[in-house]
Amino acid sequence: MATWQLVQYLVTGITVGSIYAIVGLGFTIIYSVTGIINFAQGEFVMLGGMIAFSLIGLGFPMPVALILAVVLVTLVGIIFNLVAIRPAGRASTITLIIITIGGALFIRAVAGLYWGRDAVALPPFTGDESLSFLGAYILPQSLWVIGITAVLMVGVYLLLNRTLVGKALKAAAINRRAAALVGIDARMMSLVSFALAAATGAVAGVVIAPLSYASYDMGIMLGLKGFVAAAMGGFTGVWGVFLGGLGLGLAESLAAGYISSSYKNAIALIFLFAVLLIRSRRLMVGEEGA
């Protein structure tokens, strides 16, 4: 068991885990404010990658294209909330789950029709010569991923805990009616949470596309992994999902490295299953605050 291999597994686990954490962050934001699991979260990630690809193709400079992609996806999130979530009102959980599944099917199929089915590549932000680190290698893009994840996590944390909007979001999450009494519009907060989740999803999409690829159906797998990350974090706010994402990334990487790559994705899911069941009592009595 060579040390450089362990280091490489850790590096990979942290990079991949960071992406899971960003995707999971979107789930956590929406869930903590509205109580909805947004099954279309993975599609926000896909849209981020694909729109960025199209904009670069149109000749926009890279940074502009990336920012614009995030902005456009944020708009999609807002529209999604307005046309699909808001009209459902106070529907049951089962109804809302199915609505977001419908939204995901719709977005993915439209993307498949518009962009076609082939995978596309995005250029890395800076350089593609890998850097050596204790015998392991890491791409500059991976450093970007880890850095952006950290910045996003801190940013969202500050937004939730240090700003008026964040306090309103948390208030709406804790008690809708009480929040309404002090003038916080729960529907507005739901909208804000979708916008925020779409934006973070899009960021995940634009940072991961240069590492692997972007394609119309990438949202299924990434959405699932993000969702596992959020669940492992117990939907307990920014740090929970951050640890959940890293934990999942590392678990996958180490399992594929030391056990078997065939069961890599199953291992992640078994992990999820175990976490869910162990936590089930806690989850049921609703101890999970933000």
Place this chain on the structure above:
Amino acid sequence: MPHFIRGRGKMLAIATLVVLLSIVPLLGNNYYTSVLLIIGIHAIVTVGLCLLMGYTGQVSLGHAAFYGIGAYIAAILSKTYHVDPWLAMVVAIIATAAFAFAIGFPVFRLRGNYLAMATLGLGIIIWILFRELDWITGGQSGFLDIPTLSIGGFAFDSDFRFYYLVWGFCLAVMFISQNIVGSRMGRAMRAIRDSESASQSLGINATLVKVKILALSAAYAALAGSLYAYYVGFIDPPPFGFLFSIRLVVMAVVGGLASIWGAIFGAASVRLLTEFLHPFGDIDVVLFGLIIVVVMILSPQGVIRGLGDLWRRISRRLTPS
């Protein structure tokens, strides 16, 4: 008279359905026959999902797994171990139901969103097992030469014959489900859906009811899965994956989550939309997405009920009061 045949309207409807269904294969076109046959198989799974989701209020995003387990057990027993196909089918149904019963207790400690996640995860894990346990399941290369069903010397080896078999099972499943819904069990299910804590204060063992319904719907799925395996004669993992679980939810939603006969309508709508729109690209999936969102917002009871409400509203407006 059993309670489910209430009124002449419904009897007439079911009679018409049965007559129509029996005519189709006589048209002599195996294409229509096989489309309707697949619809019948899917309707069997869908009705189980309706019992679980619509009547009992418990989400499952992994039902394709039960369908697959049924298909694989029936296929493996009858081919590899030369068990009589009927017996293999019975074993498949019982084993799948038992499996569902066993996992039901831990799984139903979860509710709502967490339950959705757990069932989704479970569905994918089982799918990965179909793929990786290749020394039993054939893995991605598939499982070939599954024998077909027969009674005495009469083999269900043509679309024509298999069709009646499938719809016979399907209608039986519909009637059984209708009876359950109208029974004491059905009232317990609805009580749990409306408020689990209230149902418990009425002395209902909510977990047991939920687990039983899960086992029943798994049994339906296994029945459908084994029929599928015998019909096609070949199975491989793709038809039993996550996307099929989602498609089953679409069928249930379109037919009306809390509607037994609607399951046939849902399965038929999804299959036919795919059949006629798919040549134009993924337009059918775009439409499924739209339909789901619109149906769930406007009429969570399903398309048929929604149209019915609309009709009532219109007719009320038209008749001067």
Place this chain on the structure above:
Amino acid sequence: MKKVVFIALALILVIGITPLMACGGEEGETTEEYIIGAVLALSGHGSSLGEPEKQTLEMLEDELNAAGGIDGKNIKVIIYDTETDSTTAIIATKRLIEQDNVLAVMGATTSGVSMAMLDTITDAQVPLVSLAASDEIIQPVEQRYWIFKTPQTNSQVVGRLYQYLESQDIDEVAIISATDGFGVLGHGALVGETENWDITIVADETFDPDDTDMTTQLTVIKGYTPEAVICWGTDKGSSVVAKNMQTLQMDMPLLMSHGIASMDFIDAAGDAANGVIFPVGKLPVAELLPDTDPQKDVLLEYKADFEELYGEGSADTFGGHAWDAFKLVTNAIQDLVDEGADVTSAGIRDKLETAQLTGISGVFHMSATDHLGLGPDALTLVEIVDGEWTSAE
């Protein structure tokens, strides 16, 4: 009771709709034209392969009809999508046979789906020309009376790779294969063929084609210091393998399967595609072939025609498999017409079994014991240099 009436109406509508919708389609009037069918993966995992197959069939249909068809009758190709799903493929096959009255069926794109169609085809007694790789599709041949195929088998492709490795004095290789049907079948051939060659597999890893990172598996492989890595998958997953190998600075030769033989792989892998070597039919290197090569003219013509319609660099070997299938079937019809025989499915099948064709995938010599009819010389090795295919022979 309104609700009940509504359920009844809705069900009647749905059941009634099937035959009605079908009336919209054309009932097969075989006197007007020769109808052949195709079931291709136009969505789902196999869709990047299915698309060029569809384009090729549409192009050939137009070409043949513009040239007067066969004996004055037009040829008509009806194409349905399998969604890379067995259930849909079986229904589509029945639709072709029952509703459209096709004489022969081409497809499916992928092996698993082709296997699922075997019973339906055999029961209906209509010839099938599969476009998928697996050997099992046409073997055992006595049970595959109606089944033919055009792509090289996996063991031939692997044989070509191992032959190359031996010529480079490489005997310790690592393999990494996709967990989808394509990868699993390839894996079987990679392991099976080691018997015939002086090749040892030192590491054997898999990847999920939807995964976005394969660094871990490659790190495991790197630990065994193989002399070469063989990756078996289609373009999306393989592109990640190529990228991750570059990241890990693994400089040993990277060999891949014919599953990446489309420009999509180069688009997705970018710079990392350079240096990848893979075996494929001769199409990508048609210009470089000696003039004595019997396939050269056919290859250049197909490439020119296809790229005129669908863009520079768009022709690939998957479309080529469809070209071969179309020519095999239409030549069989032509032969029957020339002999003055009735054009029937059974007649076409008999002609297919003796078909000789200089095609895109190779020179076919079909026989009663060989429903593929290609030798190992049908393959060539291609290396990607500066984002272009070049000959590695």
